[in-house]
Amino acid sequence: MTLGAKVADTIDRDSYIPAYVQLADILRQQIAAGVFKPGDQLPSEAQLCRRYNVSPMTVRRVINMLVDEGVVVAIQGRGTFVKPIELGTAFFSLQDFQNLFTNQEESRVKLLETRILTADQRTAQKLAVEPGRRVVFIRRLIFQTGQPVLYHKEYLVYDPYRPLIEAEMEVTSLYGLFSGKGTNLKWGELSIEATVLTEEEAELLKSSAGTAAFRLEHIFYDFEDHPVSWGWFICPSNRLRFRTTVGVRGKERTG
Amino acid sequence: MTLGAKVADTIDRDSYIPAYVQLADILRQQIAAGVFKPGDQLPSEAQLCRRYNVSPMTVRRVINMLVDEGVVVAIQGRGTFVKPIELGTAFFSLQDFQNLFTNQEESRVKLLETRILTADQRTAQKLAVEPGRRVVFIRRLIFQTGQPVLYHKEYLVYDPYRPLIEAEMEVTSLYGLFSGKGTNLKWGELSIEATVLTEEEAELLKSSAGTAAFRLEHIFYDFEDHPVSWGWFICPSNRLRFRTTVGVRGKERTG
DNA sequence: TAGTGGTCTAGACCACTTA
DNA sequence: AAGTGGTCTAGACCACTAG
Incomplete structure (x- = not known):
């Protein structure tokens, strides 16, 4: 039932799109596709560094973005987890x-x-x-x-x-x-x-x-x-x- | 007419408060106090590095935070500027x-x-x-x-x-x-x-x-x-x- | 103790703007 | 050309959690 995904799973270093944006998109799409479901733990930052060949700072920036967006929650010493959707996290713009x-x-x-x-x-x-x-x-x-x-x-x-x-x-x-x-x-x-x-x-x-x-x-x-x-x-x-x-x-x- | 400000203007490296939070607070308070008014240009990132003795990455993180908050706008090649308040940037939480x-x-x-x-x-x-x-x-x-x-x-x-x-x-x-x-x-x-x-x-x-x-x-x-x-x-x-x-x-x- | 995220360094190179 | 922000590296040390 899963739709055919044309989702990139590597960072294109020649693209004009910054690496951190590409990686954030990849993770967001994986979450949206159900690869990681609410409550699931994301790969550790070190794993993401190796998997996508980026530096720890870049991975950190991506994680911070997803945390800010309310998509994941990062807990020191435990890991990064996908957040379930909560009404309270919604906000309306003026x-x-x-x-x-x-x-x-x-x-x-x-x-x-x-x-x-x-x-x-x-x-x-x-x-x-x-x-x-x-x-x-x-x-x-x-x-x-x-x-x-x-x-x-x-x-x-x-x-x-x-x-x-x-x-x-x-x-x-x-x-x-x-x-x-x-x-x-x-x-x-x-x-x-x-x-x-x-x-x-x-x-x-x-x-x-x-x-x-x-x-x-x-x-x-x-x-x-x-x-x-x-x-x-x-x-x-x-x-x-x-x-x-x-x-x-x-x-x-x-x- | 300015109120007596007990605002720190240096980073306390012994504090448990992260440097980037301290710097963000300092800049936010300066903006709130009118040191930098809407439209004013903030010191360049290099200047902030020297002034507060932090690395460029730390300054960048602070600037990014303020941009996310809608407090400032950073324009490549020109500088970072204090944003005037705009109704449209307000949002309401559920x-x-x-x-x-x-x-x-x-x-x-x-x-x-x-x-x-x-x-x-x-x-x-x-x-x-x-x-x-x-x-x-x-x-x-x-x-x-x-x-x-x-x-x-x-x-x-x-x-x-x-x-x-x-x-x-x-x-x-x-x-x-x-x-x-x-x-x-x-x-x-x-x-x-x-x-x-x-x-x-x-x-x-x-x-x-x-x-x-x-x-x-x-x-x-x-x-x-x-x-x-x-x-x-x-x-x-x-x-x-x-x-x-x-x-x-x-x-x-x-x- | 091993693994995790949290913070930070000291640079580098690039794109862009202004003069 | 000089100055600005934008991105990224390759680590480091720390605090915290778990077995």
């Missing part, structure tokens, strides 16, 4: 999400509102300022190929001495918010919830209230670890789906 | 999700129904069998500390020659489905949507219809790349939230 507003040709950001108001209890807590402090409030609508796909609300700390905010208010493209224009943001916390559209959201997104949607909340911090931005994106579920695979599948990582 | 039913002490799985039926059009397509083929249908409810948190529906290909299924039907703990008991599953495709609870789901989950929920769909394949399981989990949003961080934050990875 790349598809970011693409919603960084496809420069097809994406457009419309600034709905921007004004200064005083922070209420919740906003003040999120931004770590005193309630009543002035904050900048921004609402944006993101279009993809003419259709509204994302609704964004954001609160920014207002500090006359901090030029960031003034520049921020001019930003009509969210791309600049994250992707390096401002070197002000150091890190952020993100969370995803499921929610249903409110009347306001539904109207803007040309959907109907009660429709299922993702809510992606964010807090961004500056280099002094002070929050500078709190907000969230609303995206109807039918316009975004997170996909991934688990187990031995998928191509090479950056290494 | 670990919290798996914990919902693998905390053995607090989790309980109740088998609601298990029966054999014939595949309808959609099921047949997902499982890559002919419509009308017999499949196993299973419904489960997962409790956490006595409260229902997950509702699971699953279709399995029915094959008398394949012992997996028979064993599967006995499984009351989903843990065995994924975590290695059966070495039958090779890989799976997962996707997450936002949805709202149906009447049936709401009743079982002791919630109300129309409540926001996550829907995690899965297809698992065997070593011949044939689908063996298609199904989905329903989890009310108030019982699960996906969190992550983006940018320079977070501890060491397995390396």
Whole structure:
């Protein structure tokens, strides 16, 4: 029942593909083909060195890659073993999400509102300022190929001495918010919830209230670890789906 | 405004912490502190070798780690540069999700129904069998500390020659489905949507219809790349939230 | 004690970029 | 041509596990 495998089992030293990539592919394919099943022990590093004529460092690098990928687990003194697939090792990328507003040709950001108001209890807590402090409030609508796909609300700390905010208010493209224009943001916390559209959201997104949607909340911090931005994106579920695979599948990582 | 930093800037060779971890921490902290800001070029590998008295391979390993983490980008012939934070580089782990039913002490799985039926059009397509083929249908409810948190529906290909299924039907703990008991599953495709609870789901989950929920769909394949399981989990949003961080934050990875 | 993985060295050669 | 990262060698020593 095994499919005919055109799998190389030696390292081609003349190939432009690095040896460590070739070896990683070989091992991954063997695992995928069932040569090594979950729980099985891989050949020792010394054996792999001899079998494929590579140095210990190269084998080590390959093993490290597979460990990082969650394909195998290496235990000192015992050996390297194939990991069974676990849901918990799966992860979902936000790349598809970011693409919603960084496809420069097809994406457009419309600034709905921007004004200064005083922070209420919740906003003040999120931004770590005193309630009543002035904050900048921004609402944006993101279009993809003419259709509204994302609704964004954001609160920014207002500090006359901090030029960031003034520049921020001019930003009509969210791309600049994250992707390096401002070197002000150091890190952020993100969370995803499921929610249903409110009347306001539904109207803007040309959907109907009660429709299922993702809510992606964010807090961004500056280099002094002070929050500078709190907000969230609303995206109807039918316009975004997170996909991934688990187990031995998928191509090479950056290494 | 910079906080007093108790950051080491040399490698302690007597420490039990590996040199490559120490160096990675040093660079990460310098980036986090703003010594190197997004877009800045890091010292060359040769400079790092001299500065910290480590071999080129060790420096290379550190750079590779930071590249994998998405903290820096290395460009051949030009240098290594600090990456601005990008939403697209963030990823969400399913670990919290798996914990919902693998905390053995607090989790309980109740088998609601298990029966054999014939595949309808959609099921047949997902499982890559002919419509009308017999499949196993299973419904489960997962409790956490006595409260229902997950509702699971699953279709399995029915094959008398394949012992997996028979064993599967006995499984009351989903843990065995994924975590290695059966070495039958090779890989799976997962996707997450936002949805709202149906009447049936709401009743079982002791919630109300129309409540926001996550829907995690899965297809698992065997070593011949044939689908063996298609199904989905329903989890009310108030019982699960996906969190992550983006940018320079977070501890060491397995390396 | 033998075998395993974990770390590290001190280079080498290559490909690429910039000037 | 000079400088950068990308790959790789041929070992070394260590920590850990098992019989």
